[in-house]
Structure formats: C-alpha cells, structure tokens
Amino acid sequence: MATQTPKPQEILTTLGHQPPSENWMDTKPEFRPGMYCHPVKIASLEGMGGKYAREWAPAEPDWKLPADWKGIVKEGLKDRLNRFRSFQVFMDICVRCGACADKCHFFIGTGDPKNMPVLRAELIRSVYRGEFKTAGKILGKLAGGRKLTEEVIKEWFYYFFQCTECRRCSVFCPYGIDTAEITIIAREIINLLGLQIDWIGTPVNACYHIGNHLGLKPHTFKENIEYLLSDVEENVGITIEPTFNRKGAEILFVTPSGDVFADPGIFTCMGYLILFEHLGLDYTWSTYASEGGNFGFFTNNETMKRLNYKMYAESKRLGVKWILGGECGHMWRVVHQYMDTMNGPADHLEVPKNPLTGTVFANARSTKMVHVTEFTADCIKHNKLKLDPSRNDHYTVTWHDSCNTSRGMGFLEEPRFVLNSVCNNFVEMPDTTIREQTFCCGSGSGLNAGENMEQRMRGGLPRANAVRYVHEKHGVNLLGNICAIDRASLKPLMDYWVPEVAVAGLSELVANALIMEGENARSTNLRGEEINDLREEAGLPPIDFPDPDEEGGGEEGDE
Amino acid sequence: MSFIFSIIAVTALVGVALAGVALDLRYFMAVVLPYAALATFVLGVAYRVLKWSSAPVPFRIPTTCGQAKGLDWVKTNKIDNPCSTGAVLARMFLEIFLFRSLFRNTRMEYREGGKVRYGSSKWLWLFGLLFHWSFLIVVLRHMRFFFEPVPGLIQAIEHADTFFEMGLPLPGPNGLEVSLPLLAQSGVILLAAATFLFLRRVVVPQVRYISLASDWFPLLLIILIAKTGIIMRYVLKVDVVAVKKLTMSLATFHPALPAEPISFMFYVHIVLVCTLLIYFPFSKLMHLGGVWLSPTRNLVNNSREVRHVNPWNPEVHFHTYSEYEDDFREQMIEAGIPVEKEA
Numbered sequence A: 001m002a003t004q005t006p007k008p009q010e011i012l013t014t015l016g017h018q019p020p021s022e023n024w025m026d027t028k029p030e031f032r033p034g035m036y037c038h039p040v041k042i043a044s045l046e047g048m049g050g051k052y053a054r055e056w057a058p059a060e061p062d063w064k065l066p067a068d069w070k071g072i073v074k075e076g077l078k079d080r081l082n083r084f085r086s087f088q089v090f091m092d093i094c095v096r097c098g099a100c101a102d103k104c105h106f107f108i109g110t111g112d113p114k115n116m117p118v119l120r121a122e123l124i125r126s127v128y129r130g131e132f133k134t135a136g137k138i139l140g141k142l143a144g145g146r147k148l149t150e151e152v153i154k155e156w157f158y159y160f161f162q163c164t165e166c167r168r169c170s171v172f173c174p175y176g177i178d179t180a181e182i183t184i185i186a187r188e189i190i191n192l193l194g195l196q197i198d199w200i201g202t203p204v205n206a207c208y209h210i211g212n213h214l215g216l217k218p219h220t221f222k223e224n225i226e227y228l229l230s231d232v233e234e235n236v237g238i239t240i241e242p243t244f245n246r247k248g249a250e251i252l253f254v255t256p257s258g259d260v261f262a263d264p265g266i267f268t269c270m271g272y273l274i275l276f277e278h279l280g281l282d283y284t285w286s287t288y289a290s291e292g293g294n295f296g297f298f299t300n301n302e303t304m305k306r307l308n309y310k311m312y313a314e315s316k317r318l319g320v321k322w323i324l325g326g327e328c329g330h331m332w333r334v335v336h337q338y339m340d341t342m343n344g345p346a347d348h349l350e351v352p353k354n355p356l357t358g359t360v361f362a363n364a365r366s367t368k369m370v371h372v373t374e375f376t377a378d379c380i381k382h383n384k385l386k387l388d389p390s391r392n393d394h395y396t397v398t399w400h401d402s403c404n405t406s407r408g409m410g411f412l413e414e415p416r417f418v419l420n421s422v423c424n425n426f427v428e429m430p431d432t433t434i435r436e437q438t439f440c441c442g443s444g445s446g447l448n449a450g451e452n453m454e455q456r457m458r459g460g461l462p463r464a465n466a467v468r469y470v471h472e473k474h475g476v477n478l479l480g481n482i483c484a485i486d487r488a489s490l491k492p493l494m495d496y497w498v499p500e501v502a503v504a505g506l507s508e509l510v511a512n513a514l515i516m517e518g519e520n521a522r523s524t525n526l527r528g529e530e531i532n533d534l535r536e537e538a539g540l541p542p543i544d545f546p547d548p549d550e551e552g553g554g555e556e557g558d559e
Numbered sequence B: 001m002s003f004i005f006s007i008i009a010v011t012a013l014v015g016v017a018l019a020g021v022a023l024d025l026r027y028f029m030a031v032v033l034p035y036a037a038l039a040t041f042v043l044g045v046a047y048r049v050l051k052w053s054s055a056p057v058p059f060r061i062p063t064t065c066g067q068a069k070g071l072d073w074v075k076t077n078k079i080d081n082p083c084s085t086g087a088v089l090a091r092m093f094l095e096i097f098l099f100r101s102l103f104r105n106t107r108m109e110y111r112e113g114g115k116v117r118y119g120s121s122k123w124l125w126l127f128g129l130l131f132h133w134s135f136l137i138v139v140l141r142h143m144r145f146f147f148e149p150v151p152g153l154i155q156a157i158e159h160a161d162t163f164f165e166m167g168l169p170l171p172g173p174n175g176l177e178v179s180l181p182l183l184a185q186s187g188v189i190l191l192a193a194a195t196f197l198f199l200r201r202v203v204v205p206q207v208r209y210i211s212l213a214s215d216w217f218p219l220l221l222i223i224l225i226a227k228t229g230i231i232m233r234y235v236l237k238v239d240v241v242a243v244k245k246l247t248m249s250l251a252t253f254h255p256a257l258p259a260e261p262i263s264f265m266f267y268v269h270i271v272l273v274c275t276l277l278i279y280f281p282f283s284k285l286m287h288l289g290g291v292w293l294s295p296t297r298n299l300v301n302n303s304r305e306v307r308h309v310n311p312w313n314p315e316v317h318f319h320t321y322s323e324y325e326d327d328f329r330e331q332m333i334e335a336g337i338p339v340e341k342e343a
Helices: A008-014 A042-047 A069-083 A085-092 A105-108 A117-132 A134-143 A152-158 A168-172 A179-191 A198-212 A218-236 A265-279 A303-319 A329-343 A372-381 A405-408 A413-422 A451-457 A461-474 A484-497 A506-513 A531-537 B002-022 B028-052 B084-099 B123-146 B152-159 B187-201 B205-210 B215-234 B240-251 B262-281 B283-291 B321-334
Strands: A249-253 A322-325 A368-373 A396-399 A478-481 A502-505 B106-111 B116-120
Touching: A008 A042, A008 A249, A008 A451, A042 A198, A069 A085, A069 A117, A069 A152, A069 A179, A085 A117, A085 B028, A085 B283, A105 A168, A105 A451, A117 A134, A117 A152, A117 A179, A117 A265, A117 B205, A134 B106, A134 B215, A152 A179, A168 A405, A179 A322, A198 A502, A218 A265, A218 B321, A249 A303, A249 A531, A265 A372, A265 A484, A303 A322, A303 A368, A303 B002, A303 B321, A322 A329, A322 A372, A329 A368, A329 A405, A329 A484, A329 A502, A368 A372, A372 A413, A372 A506, A372 B123, A396 A413, A396 A461, A413 A506, A451 A461, A461 A484, A461 B116, A478 B002, A484 A502, A502 A506, B002 B215, B002 B262, B028 B240, B028 B262, B028 B283, B084 B283, B123 B187, B123 B215, B123 B240, B187 B205, B187 B215, B215 B262, B215 B283
Parallel strands: A249 A322, A322 A368, A396 A478, A478 A502
Antiparallel strands: B106 B116
C-alpha cells in the first residue's frame, strides 16, 4: 500500500493555521498514511532488551497495550519528574503565552494546533495535572487536567513522533522551556509500553550489535569506503589507503554511517578522506565504533549511553590520543552535551592538539573530541590547506545551520569560515531562518523514514521556503550543511519543494577546492559531474582542461 | 467554558468580600486572611522551589543562541552562549529582568502563493515587560504600609512613580486637586498591560485555543486588584491613615482593626490580593521561581571543556569490543582488519 504524497501545490493551497472550534482535549489524531512512522520490528526491540514487543499498527484501534499500561506510564512519569529537573520545571511553569506557537516547523507546515509547542507539551502536562495534582484531579478539564486513557497514549505517539527535538521553540520561550526535552522524556515513557517506531528501533539495535545504524558489518564497512576511494581515484586521480582498527594511530575518526552509504553523504565522506590525505594525518577508522550518530538519543538516555560507549571504549583499545568527529547534527549534541557525562571521564585520552598547527583545542579539554569543521577551520587559518575556491564557482551556496549544532552547541561561525574559504559565492538565507533561529529539515530525531513522507515534506516546508527565497533572489543552487540527517533528508525535501537546489556536506566542498599532490585535471567534481557542464548551467565560461587521454594528463590542475 | 468559569470565580470572590463586609467579618478579612495568605505564599513558594531544586540536573543542556567559545579567533557570543558563570549571570539577568528571549519574538505570516514570511513582533515583549515591572513597582510602593518611618528606597520609588504628575495642573474646581493623591503611573500601566494581555488571549485565535482557566483567572484577578486599588485611591479616597494603622498593626504582630471606618472597597481589594497570594504557589505564577531554575538558561555551555556529573548516571550493559570481534572475527580477518585474537 504505497501512499501517495500530495503535490506541493495541494499542500500549499489547503494549508491554514486557524484552530478548530472544539476544545483540543476533544479532538483525536487521525493516523493517515504518510503522516506517521511504522512500528518497530519485534526483533529490533527485543534485541535491545525492550519489553512488550508485539505486532501492532498505529491505524488499528487496538494497540495491544500491556495489561498494566496505566501503572507503567504513571510510574514512568513520576520517576522522570524526580530525575530530571528540566522536566519538572517545564511541567510547572508554562504560562501559555503562545510565543512558541508559530515557531515550530511542523505547525507551520501542517497547521495542526497540537503541533504548537505549547500544546504538544500540554498533551503530557494535562495528564501530569489530571493524575498527580490535586486541583487537576478534582476539577479535571477545568484545571487543564485529564485522565490517562488509551486515546491519550495514541495522541502522544502521534505528536511526540511529530517533533524533531530541534529546540527552535526553546530559543523564543521566556523560560527556556525546551520541547525537545519534553519530547525526549515523552518518548522514553511511550517506549516503556513497547511503542517505538522502526526507523529508530532498528538502527539502534543494528548500531548496538553490529557497530552502526545501517548494520554494515566490519568487512562491508571497509568495502564501502574502498568503493568510495575508487571513485576518488577516478575523479581526483589520487590513491588513498586509509587504515581500519589500527592501534597506535594518533587520532580515531568517527562519523555517521550514513556518510559511507548514501548519496550525497558519500561525497562528504570522500571529502574527509581527501582532506586527511592532504594533511597526512595519522588517523584510523574503526569498524566497531563505526557510528557517530546516536539514535539511542531518540529512545532513552540509557540506550544513548549504551551506543555512545563504543567511542571511548574503542579509543582506549586502539590507544589513540584523541577523537575527531565527522559532520553530524544530533551526534554533536550528544558528544557535546551528553557523552562525557555518560561515559567519561576520558582520562585515557589527551587534550586534542592539531598535529599540523599545534593548536590545542581547549574547548574540548574534557571530552577530547574535536569537530572536523573546527579542525578544518584551524588548518585553513594556519594556511595548511592548498585551496582553489574557484573550483566551486559554479555553485551559489547557502548555508543550512543544523538544529543540534546551532542550538545545542553554538557551532555557527566555524562552518561559515570554512565555506567562505572554499567557495566564492555564499549567500545567507533570511536572519529569521538561520543560526539559532534555523529551521529543521523536518526529518530529524529519527523521523527520516520513507512511509511518513508527507509529514517530512510538511515539516521541512519552512526550511525549503527560505531556500526557495534565496534561490529566486540570488540563484542559489546548493544547500550546504554539516549533518548526516540533513544530507539524507534535505535532498528529497529540495526535490519536492525547490528541485533546482542540490545538497552537499561541507567537507565535499572543501575537497573540491583542495589542490592535491599528483591530482588529475580535476575536470569532474567528487560526484563525477563534468565541471564544464556545471559551469555552463551556471552561465560561466568553460575551463580549458587538458585532455585526460593525452600524455601527462593528470599532472597539473587548472591554472 | 474555562473563560466563563474564571469570570464567575472572580465575581464570586468580590461577592464573598462584600458579604464579609455586610456580615461584619472585617477582622477575619483584614487580619486572619492576610496572615494565612502570606504564610501560604511564603511556605508554598519555598516548598515549590525546594522541590524543583531537589531534582537533579543530569545533563548540561543550555539552549545555545549564539556562537560558542571555540577557536581563539572565533568571536564568541558570551551572553547568548555563556562560557562562564559570569556570562550565565548576564544571560539570566537579561532573561529575567528584560525578557531577552521574548524580545526575539517573530510572527509567522502565511501568504498567498504558499510563501512563509516572518515579521518582527515585539508587542508581547513590550506589554509583558510593562506588566511585570509595573507590578513589581506597585508591590514595592505598597511596602510603605508596612514600615514606619518609610524607608528611603520606597519613598524614592514612589517619588519616581508619580514623577509625571509633578508640575501638572490638576483639573477640577474648588481646590479639589489639593486632596487628590498623586497619580501613580505603575498602577495605571499595570491595568493597561494586564488588559492588553487579556485581550490578546481573547483575540489571537491560537492563544485563545490554548488558554485554560488557570490563564484567565489570574489575569482577571490582577485586573480587578488594580481596578479596586485605583478606585480606592482616586474615587473613594480611602482613609489612608486608618489603613496604615491596620497594616502597621499587622506588621508589628499586634493586629487590631482601627477605630476609624475603612471603605468596603478596601476589603474587596484585600480579599482579592490574599486570594492571589494563596493561589500563587499552586499555579503557573510560579514561573517567577521557575525561571531561575530553567536548565536551558542557567547553565554554562562548557560541557566539552568541563565534565558535568549526573548523580544517577545509570549502570547499563554494553556490547564490548570482544563480543563484537567474537561475532565477526572471520570476516574481519578475511577483510584484512586487525583483530585481537586470531581464529
């Protein structure tokens, strides 16, 4: 039963933001194909020791909840109120001012009032009041309280898997109420009943047992990278031989497994490989810690810890000095705000020091993990990279700030510095849609499945709308980012809303501009596309590349 | 329904106060109730704040709203992405006293042709700020009723609050203006701002949709408190000397009703204020305390630099490397990946 995603025009013409007349407690979500994710496979849930694994379907009336489901939820709620000050405070202090209402990309793209962050939180707050607070118990609806029912659970499932934990609302909230935090905890509670989506549950299980979300076994992981290297050989003309699980390397490199697997992430991955080759970096990949991302973060904090453990464990086993991390959004929120707390202290590592520039990354003194973009920025600043930004001249790039690195880290200028160093045409989207106000791709927090495409396209509408604005105004044809989920999800989003715009990770653009020793004429980019074709499309004169078949071809780059 | 309920509730409170006057329950309303209300307020607020404080902060989760401290040459946004305790204090100051986050507010417009645009929207910030600041000044100004002599600070606040009145010729014949008290801006602004916030809740469909009785009720209560205060001061001209006798008797813990009669409006005012005090700790009004404890705002963003400790860091089972190698040893050897144990 393939579901048809409505056409862009259908969405745009039917979209409205007026709430209905009936009270929100009296409305129910409609489980319409395209707007929700499939339930988790039994084997995946059980593989992680999850309880109540069963066959069930969100659109069916009976969700086969465990016998004592009400007790489980109440206990789970109480337990988390005691363990998370954030949750307790956020349950208590919202004044429903509504400043967050129109900040959510899902509200903007669906018009569903329960996608207003305030109301999303009220879905759980109402139960907190109705089940735990005296006034709510006695006055019920009048005090904003309601009882826990199966309908409530279904509503939670629908709306807490229609929030990407992007934190945009929390930027505008006068009390800093963070819906991401509420969604994280709500999902923990929903998970207690064996309710999980497959796009989260299956990658988690694969990551735990096999090493990465995609379930690439060690030899396959290595083969995938070798396959990318054969493309590099063809398009750049250089041979790279990276190492895997090598003891005694200075640096362990970890990136989301999506980067070794799917277009356009693979080009970002080629970018890393070329960059490290350019620098002669003493680093190794690991097939065991072959996942930078952490879908455990979308499950519960215990699972997040179990998956994250491998990075430090592997760095210890291999005896590296520090860890370098690839481009990824939620990976970096976990590395930045959770990793050291969960699995540290990493006393077996040294404070990261760039072997080429001598820069000590004091900001990563405790985690001992450095972002590849800050590493690249440091190298560029110290003139350690030979760059020819004009190789990206056929691109007019705009920059998508990823939610997690922006609002859960503050990583804004480093990528811009790198971008400005490797390409000549960079324009910003409007201020209200970038940096800390950036819009989510609409598919974060494990929602980039295939079956919920309408939900994703609607959620990504504000992002796409801003891209379309700069596309029309400045001829933008490339959307840059530093996030694996972005690379996977912005591509279909652009294809749907702004098909003229391609998507690329930052390291791909870096590698396009890198002048490599022994390179060929570089008449194609990392994607194997002819530079002159791209230049023609962009209205630029062709470059007179030496004929690759002629003797000596592949010696010198373009002048 | 919640709206109507709130109107009924505040009307009933006024009715109760009037009935109290009629039944001569003045001592109860002016002595017993204020003590009880104050005790509830103080203990209630303390309880709530202590309860929040006793819950741990397992993770360091500031919402970063600007550039983090990183490479030396990258300019840091120290306030919106605090890198030190001092910076957090600055961020909290701006948040609590100037509503920094609300100042960012934008308004989404969905235009024809499916275009989404965002405009600046500072009204909520402006009236929210006016509301809270004028409320604070009103409260501080009222402290004159509980001190003799009145401390200089409170006098100064009152002086500043009536500043615009000075030098203005007061209207009215027969020297009426002589007895007219100076107009305190704070009371008028409080009423105006509260009315704005109330109307905003009525008019903006999304905000109306999310509003509960617990949103309408305190707003209506505060509006009525401001109104009764203004009526007392300017229309009925309540015997302030008698009121001060009463309040000083409360403040010195020798409670006694003054011999002089005090207008019924005073009793209505005091019943409403006491209701607000009692209601406060059990309501959303506790955002006053909670905003200080919000982990997305009051933490330094230095979790890569300094390890944050989670007191309940859970014991979990890990999938170790040796278990992994046991699962894949043969394939690893075949693929030329180094292993710990040969097959």
